[in-house]
Amino acid sequence: MSATPGNESRGVWRIVAGREVVVKLRDRNFVISTVVTIVAIIASLAISGFLSSRPDKVEVAITGPETAAVLDTANALAADTDTTFTGYAFPDRAAVEQQVRDDVVDVGLVPVEPSGWLLIGKTAEDTDTATYITAAAQQIALQHNADAAGVSLEQLGRGAAVDYDVLERGAVDPGLARIVAFVFAFLFYLASVLFGMSIAQSVVEEKQNRIVEILASAMPLRQLLIGKVAGNAVLAFVQLALFVGAGLAGLAATGKTEQLGQIAGAAGWFIVFFLVGFLALASLWAVAGSLATRSEDLQSTATPLSMLIMIVLFAGIFLTGTARVVASYVPIMSIVAMPGRLADGTAAWWEPFIALALMAVATYGIVIIAEKIYRRSLMQTQGRLTMRQALALEE
Structure with missing residues (x-):
């Protein structure tokens, strides 16, 4: 029909x-x-x-004993990230500061007695760099203090472990x-x-x-x-x-x-x-x-x-x-x-x-x-x- x-x-x-x-x-x-x-x-x-995954290469001007050890420890701590630290040795603090002023390096690291270490930036603080280097310096200092006290680093840090539990993972x-x-x-x-x-x-x-x-x-x-x-x-x-x-x-x-x-x-x-x-x-x-x-x-x-x-x-x-x-x-x-x-x-x-x-x-x-x-x-x-x-x- x-x-x-x-x-x-x-x-x-x-x-x-x-x-x-x-x-x-x-x-x-x-x-x-x-x-x-x-x-x-x-x-x-x-x-x-690409920008977020690009490796963050931090160039550091260093001087003084054990400064290279601090960078090595910082690299070990940042091993699971894209951040790496490369050190360039200079004779004194004045030379380190000049390298920072001339933008040859990103930051400088010099020893300061008796407090420990000093990071030197040109116009602002690099919080990521400060986090890793501070943690590295603290770890080295703890090792020295543990050796001086006749205990192991594990014994010295007992009770200080912090774990992370995410309640809403994937949110x-x-x-x-x-x-x-x-x-x-x-x-x-x-x-x-x-x-x-x-x-x-x-x-x-x-x-x-x-x-x-x-x-x-x-x-x-x-x-x-x-x-x-x-x-x-x-x-x-x-x-x-x-x-x-x-x-x-x-x-x-x-x-x-x-x-x-x-x-x-x-x-x-x-x-x-x-x-x-x-x-x-x-x-x-x-x-x-x-x-x-x-x-x-x-x-x-x-x-x-x-x-x-x-x-x-x-x-x-x-x-x-x-x-x-x-x-x-x-x-x-x-x-x-x-x-x-x-x-x-x-x-x-x-x-x-x-x-x-x-x-x-x-x-x-x-x-x-x-x-x-x-x-x-x-x-x-x-x-x-x-x-x-x-x-x-x-x-």
């Missing part, structure tokens, strides 16, 4: 969605910007990993969690503006060129809206998935595998939250285009939506404490706030499900209202409309 015209019109949105995808994929600027962003993400993480450190939250907020802003403005411009161009009148005679306006939203939602989802995948791959390459699981889970939730929320945002961007009659009108009709996106961006970056918890349940804001909380481990496993349900309900309501405004304003070409004016129009 053949399909009825009504059934045929209900599937037209797929054609519109396919056209949106094809047009975007043929846009060289879109493809190039996507590839460049992926390369930039991978390159930045690779450079970060994301706060600094990395803040970076992840910032990345979520930035990706939300980038995708919302990029794809949203594309929808609005497409709508207003079709309206300005009177193409929409031809489209309206061939399909229901509801199907046209659904197609535009669905097509751009697919593109946004794929692009975000590529960005997040590149970021996770780069993070794994830097050796942060213990934290990768939690961050990957938060990133997955971010994509889901964005996809659901983008359906509402895309509908509102389409409304911004339908309310305008010329491309110049978009600056006015899209201002409220642009302000909302900026608010969500800053909320995702700067909110903390109770305000952040509340924002993680507020639709649209939860796109960045809830995944950010999941990244730093402050959200329970059940919280994203509740926040996503609230987002879905809000999205449904926004789409219903947006669809009414879109249908009532799209065919109006006399001038720019407000939402209230559009709702007052007869269909």
Whole structure:
């Protein structure tokens, strides 16, 4: 049995969605910007990993007896790290200080009686170098004192052992969690503006060129809206998935595998939250285009939506404490706030499900209202409309 015209019109949105995808994929600027962003993400993480894993070679100007022994002990203590100390002997303290001033070496090490040793820097203290050399000097001093007291070093240090037990091994450190939250907020802003403005411009161009009148005679306006939203939602989802995948791959390459699981889970939730929320945002961007009659009108009709996106961006970056918890349940804001909380481990496993349900309900309501405004304003070409004016129009 053949399909009825009504059934045929209900599937037209797929054609519109396919056209949106094809047009975007043929846009060289879109493809190039996507590839460049992926390369930039991978390159930045690779450079970060290279810099963090690069050996730290510390050159030390030394003078006096047993100074070389201190460096040897410091190298032994730093054997499991990328830090190495190389000593260069000089006749006296003045020569050591001159080497430091001339930037020939990183630091100087000279004996000071009776306290022990003195590290010499040029403009600031090197805390890592100070840690290893101090520990080495203390170990040598303990050995000398133990020999003088007629006991072994083990006996002298009995009861001083300190072990380390990590209660939440693999949890994301706060600094990395803040970076992840910032990345979520930035990706939300980038995708919302990029794809949203594309929808609005497409709508207003079709309206300005009177193409929409031809489209309206061939399909229901509801199907046209659904197609535009669905097509751009697919593109946004794929692009975000590529960005997040590149970021996770780069993070794994830097050796942060213990934290990768939690961050990957938060990133997955971010994509889901964005996809659901983008359906509402895309509908509102389409409304911004339908309310305008010329491309110049978009600056006015899209201002409220642009302000909302900026608010969500800053909320995702700067909110903390109770305000952040509340924002993680507020639709649209939860796109960045809830995944950010999941990244730093402050959200329970059940919280994203509740926040996503609230987002879905809000999205449904926004789409219903947006669809009414879109249908009532799209065919109006006399001038720019407000939402209230559009709702007052007869269909």
